[in-house]
Each structure stands twice: as C-alpha cells, then as structure tokens.
Amino acid sequence: MxxxxxxxxxxxxxxxxxxxxxxxxxxxxxxxxxxxxxxxxxxxxxxxxxxxxxxxxxxxxxxxxxxxxxxxxxxxxxxxxxxxxxxxxxxxxxxxxxxxxxxxxxxxxxxxxxxxxxxxxxxxxxxxxxxxxxxxxxxxxxxxxxxxxxxxxxxxxxxxxxxxxxxxxxxxxxxxxxxxxxxxxxxxxxxxxxxxxEHRYLQHVKNGAREVEELVLADIAADMVESMLPGVRYVMGSGTTVQAVMQELGLANTLLGVDVVEDGQLIASDCTAEQLLALTESRDSQLVITVIGGQGHIIGRGNQQLSPALLRRIGRDNIHLLASKTKLKALEGRPLIVDSGDPQLDAAFAGLMRITTGYHDAVLYRVADY
CATH class of the missing domain: 3.40.50.10330 (Probable inorganic polyphosphate/atp-NAD kinase; domain 1)
Incomplete structure (x- = not known):
C-alpha cells in the first residue's frame, strides 16, 4: 500500500x-x-x-x-x-x-x-x-x-x-x-x-527575467486603451504587462496589486477581494490580466484578490488577457492555468482564450481543464 x-x-x-x-x-x-x-x-x-x-x-x-x-x-x-x-x-x-x-x-x-x-x-x-x-x-x-x-x-x-x-x-x-x-x-x-x-501537471520555476520587449508592451497597451469603453469599470490586475496599460493611461499603478479604473481615472488602488466586490456591484465591469512568465497561470498566482465571486460577476467574456508572443512561446506549448480555488469555475475557463499580443494583433491559446 x-x-x-x-x-x-x-x-x-x-x-x-x-x-x-x-x-x-x-x-x-x-x-x-x-x-x-x-x-x-x-x-x-x-x-x-x-x-x-x-x-x-x-x-x-x-x-x-x-x-x-x-x-x-x-x-x-x-x-x-x-x-x-x-x-x-x-x-x-x-x-x-x-x-x-x-x-x-x-x-x-x-x-x-x-x-x-x-x-x-x-x-x-x-x-x-x-x-x-x-x-x-x-x-x-x-x-x-x-x-x-x-x-x-x-x-x-x-x-x-x-x-x-x-x-x-x-x-x-x-x-x-x-x-x-x-x-x-x-x-x-x-x-x-x-x-x-509530470510535464502537464508540475509548475515551472517562475521566470523572473525582465522582458525587453518594451515596444511590444507599448503596442499591447495602446490596443487595450483604445478598446476601453466609457462608463465601464476596469479591474486592472498585477504584472508589468498590465502596468504598461496604466502607464499608457497616465495613471499610478500598483505593480503587484489590483487597481480599478473608469473613464481614464484611477478609482481605487491595491484593492482587497471585498473592496473589488463592492466597487463592481451593479456596475458594468471588465478585467485586465496577464500571464505569469514561465508558469502560465492567469488566475491564482499573486492575484488572489480576484475571487471566484468577482470572476463570475465579470464573466469570462469580459476578461482581457494580455501577453507578448515571447512570453507565450516560453511556455513551450503548455496550457494556461486558472486556479481560482473553485474547481467548477476553473473548469468553465477551459478551452481557447483570446490573448492580445500587440496592436490589433491577437492569438487564441488553450486554457487547461485541470
């Protein structure tokens, strides 16, 4: 045994x-x-x-x-x-x-x-x-x-x-x-x-190398800002890719936290899970996140403020996923991972997801079902 x-x-x-x-x-x-x-x-x-x-x-x-x-x-x-x-x-x-x-x-x-x-x-x-x-x-x-x-x-x-x-x-x-x-x-x-x-299931050591694709990040940011709608609250996740969007907006950013933006203005900084639920209640809301380099997680690593309740409220179709093609290629074909703490919600994310990789440039990439 x-x-x-x-x-x-x-x-x-x-x-x-x-x-x-x-x-x-x-x-x-x-x-x-x-x-x-x-x-x-x-x-x-x-x-x-x-x-x-x-x-x-x-x-x-x-x-x-x-x-x-x-x-x-x-x-x-x-x-x-x-x-x-x-x-x-x-x-x-x-x-x-x-x-x-x-x-x-x-x-x-x-x-x-x-x-x-x-x-x-x-x-x-x-x-x-x-x-x-x-x-x-x-x-x-x-x-x-x-x-x-x-x-x-x-x-x-x-x-x-x-x-x-x-x-x-x-x-x-x-x-x-x-x-x-x-x-x-x-x-x-x-x-x-x-x-x-086991290749599919074991996490890789996080890639902490600073990406030098500054022009690519600027293009991704410009595309995201261009698509932002008036009267919509945008929950801005952590990481340097999302930080580029905040810089494009000319706003202060919590690099390792979660901020909220509406109509080009910073509504709240470094929010907790409960604060995010309060700020998005009865409001049209969307989420902007990126991929953790070397690992592939989009939910559940360093952004636990994005609770299952918030993700359900916003909905999969209102999530903007941003990443450079270099970051995606570094995954060597491994899928993206959602690890929200709610297995049913994680399973609902499985399948192909659109990722903005440049200005008017996007790819479809697989999200795992485990």
Missing part, C-alpha cells in the same frame, strides 16, 4: 485576498484574519486528495487543521502523528511534521502551502524523501508545486498506480515579502527537493 504523508500549513495564502501579498509571519496572519480573510489551504488540500479516493493509499499526517481533518473529510482513516496547539501553528510545526513523516517511512510527502512552507520542508528534509506541493500560497516561485490542487492529486495517483513518473530535484525559492509589498521582487534560492515530475 502506498504510504502518503500529508502536511497542511493552514494559514498559507491567507494574505492574498486582502492584498497583503504574502502570509509569512504571525503578525501578517493576524492582520489578514482581522481584515476578514478566510483560510483556504485546507480546502485546496481536500481537492488534491479527491483523485486518490478508491486507491490503495494509507495517509499519515499531523493533527487537526494540519492534515487529519482534511484526510477524514476525504474519506481516509489517517494515522495521526505528533501534537499541535490548534489555531496557533507555525513554521516549526511544519518542520516537525516533515521530520516525523520522513522517519515513519512515507513514500511521498504531499504538502499544502506556499514558498515559505516549501522552505520549511527544505530546511529539514533536503532530498531525503520525495515531496510534492499543493499550491495554497500567495507567491509560488518554487518548482516543487503542481499547477493546481487537482493536478497534485493526479500526480500522486499516477505514483500509486505504479505509472512511470520521473523523480528530479526542483528548486525552492522564496521572496522578500517586505520588498514585494513595495513592488520589488527579490527571489532567493534556498535549496532543492526531490519531486515527482
């Missing part, structure tokens, strides 16, 4: 919906909860376990919200190790859990978290046991994560069924959250972990 270790960082990603751009540290988590953020890591871990139902899997995990509750909800009878102070978990709990599960001889550790969680596991495990991340954080720069929770479950299911899955070292990277909140991305290498690889 396949022995699966399960670790959940219950506060992973909690700062995303309230525009805190990270969740590292007890103070950040406390502030996020005060602002009304809802923990999502357990829900995402449950999505990863569903493809394993009916397979010969023994789950070993940590108590309560760090794994046991989710494993039971998924229909497993987990073997629970260790102890925690429920409601007050931290990085040291993740490290203790990883060491205990490795000592118990699990075949793979499946963990839900962000880059900080990957760092914690890398601190104590290195390449001692294979691991796989379920993406639940605000920032995912490391190459140890599946592209979506469901994709993580599919990789584990392949291993359980005995299918050939390559094991390879993948980088663990994390950024300075304080610099990130000021619009600067400083990713640092922390080591490597042994990860099962």
């Amino acid at each position: 396949f022995r699966l270790g399960l670790i959940i960082n219950p506060l992973a990603g909690i700062g995303g919906s309230v525009a805190l751009k990270g969740s590292d540290g007890a103070e950040t988590a406390r502030l996020a909860l005060e602002l009304g953020a809802k923990p999502r890591a357990c829900e995402r871990a449950l999505q990863a376990l569903l493809p394993l139902q009916g397979l010969e899997v023994e789950v070993l995990t940590w108590p309560a919200e760090m794994g046991a509750d989710v494993a039971i909800n998924a229909g497993f009878e987990p073997r629970v190790l260790g102890q925690i102070e429920s409601g007050h978990t931290g990085p040291e709990d993740t490290e203790r859990a990883a060491l205990a599960l490795a000592a118990a001889g699990v075949d793979l550790i499946l963990f839900a978290g962000g880059d900080g969680t990957a760092r914690n596991i890398c601190n104590v495990l290195s390449d001692r046991v294979p691991v796989l991340g379920v993406p639940a954080g605000v920032k995912i720069h490391s190459g140890v994560y599946a592209v979506t929770p469901r994709a993580a479950g599919e990789i584990v299911a392949m291993l359980v069924r005995g299918e050939l899955v390559t094991l390879a070292d993948q980088e663990v990277r994390d950024i300075d959250e304080e610099a990130f909140r000021q619009g600067r991305v400083r990713a640092k290498y922390y080591g490597e972990l042994l990860v099962p690889q």
Whole structure:
C-alpha cells in the first residue's frame, strides 16, 4: 500500500485576498484574519486528495487543521502523528511534521502551502524523501508545486498506480515579502527537493527575467486603451504587462496589486477581494490580466484578490488577457492555468482564450481543464 504523508500549513495564502501579498509571519496572519480573510489551504488540500479516493493509499499526517481533518473529510482513516496547539501553528510545526513523516517511512510527502512552507520542508528534509506541493500560497516561485490542487492529486495517483513518473530535484525559492509589498521582487534560492515530475501537471520555476520587449508592451497597451469603453469599470490586475496599460493611461499603478479604473481615472488602488466586490456591484465591469512568465497561470498566482465571486460577476467574456508572443512561446506549448480555488469555475475557463499580443494583433491559446 502506498504510504502518503500529508502536511497542511493552514494559514498559507491567507494574505492574498486582502492584498497583503504574502502570509509569512504571525503578525501578517493576524492582520489578514482581522481584515476578514478566510483560510483556504485546507480546502485546496481536500481537492488534491479527491483523485486518490478508491486507491490503495494509507495517509499519515499531523493533527487537526494540519492534515487529519482534511484526510477524514476525504474519506481516509489517517494515522495521526505528533501534537499541535490548534489555531496557533507555525513554521516549526511544519518542520516537525516533515521530520516525523520522513522517519515513519512515507513514500511521498504531499504538502499544502506556499514558498515559505516549501522552505520549511527544505530546511529539514533536503532530498531525503520525495515531496510534492499543493499550491495554497500567495507567491509560488518554487518548482516543487503542481499547477493546481487537482493536478497534485493526479500526480500522486499516477505514483500509486505504479505509472512511470520521473523523480528530479526542483528548486525552492522564496521572496522578500517586505520588498514585494513595495513592488520589488527579490527571489532567493534556498535549496532543492526531490519531486515527482509530470510535464502537464508540475509548475515551472517562475521566470523572473525582465522582458525587453518594451515596444511590444507599448503596442499591447495602446490596443487595450483604445478598446476601453466609457462608463465601464476596469479591474486592472498585477504584472508589468498590465502596468504598461496604466502607464499608457497616465495613471499610478500598483505593480503587484489590483487597481480599478473608469473613464481614464484611477478609482481605487491595491484593492482587497471585498473592496473589488463592492466597487463592481451593479456596475458594468471588465478585467485586465496577464500571464505569469514561465508558469502560465492567469488566475491564482499573486492575484488572489480576484475571487471566484468577482470572476463570475465579470464573466469570462469580459476578461482581457494580455501577453507578448515571447512570453507565450516560453511556455513551450503548455496550457494556461486558472486556479481560482473553485474547481467548477476553473473548469468553465477551459478551452481557447483570446490573448492580445500587440496592436490589433491577437492569438487564441488553450486554457487547461485541470
């Protein structure tokens, strides 16, 4: 029987919906909860376990919200190790859990978290046991994560069924959250972990290289501005491509946040998920987003402010997706990914989607159904 270790960082990603751009540290988590953020890591871990139902899997995990509750909800009878102070978990709990599960001889550790969680596991495990991340954080720069929770479950299911899955070292990277909140991305290498690889399902390390296609970005921005309608509120996502649109409009921009524009004027800056819902209520609204370079995500990486409720309100047909052809070619044919936290909504995005790639220039590109 396949022995699966399960670790959940219950506060992973909690700062995303309230525009805190990270969740590292007890103070950040406390502030996020005060602002009304809802923990999502357990829900995402449950999505990863569903493809394993009916397979010969023994789950070993940590108590309560760090794994046991989710494993039971998924229909497993987990073997629970260790102890925690429920409601007050931290990085040291993740490290203790990883060491205990490795000592118990699990075949793979499946963990839900962000880059900080990957760092914690890398601190104590290195390449001692294979691991796989379920993406639940605000920032995912490391190459140890599946592209979506469901994709993580599919990789584990392949291993359980005995299918050939390559094991390879993948980088663990994390950024300075304080610099990130000021619009600067400083990713640092922390080591490597042994990860099962499947081309469709495993996330690539984020491409942090600055794109030098300034003329192309200017063309994309000019096309987008030309198409903007009077009386419509535009939710402007994060990233340098959307930033070019804001520059074309002559407006201040939150590079790593979400702003709102109407009739050429900045209505609100660095909005939370709740603020975006309030600002778009009973208003004609559209969304402008781009593709994360090297990864292909359009929803769910660094823009958790774009909640499922907001995406449903705006609708797929009112989303403007912007990217240079160079950025798309770097994906090497891999599909775009929507990872909103709502599997039904993610599935509704599947299929071909129009991407503006220049001035009056666009392509159709596939959005994955996982």
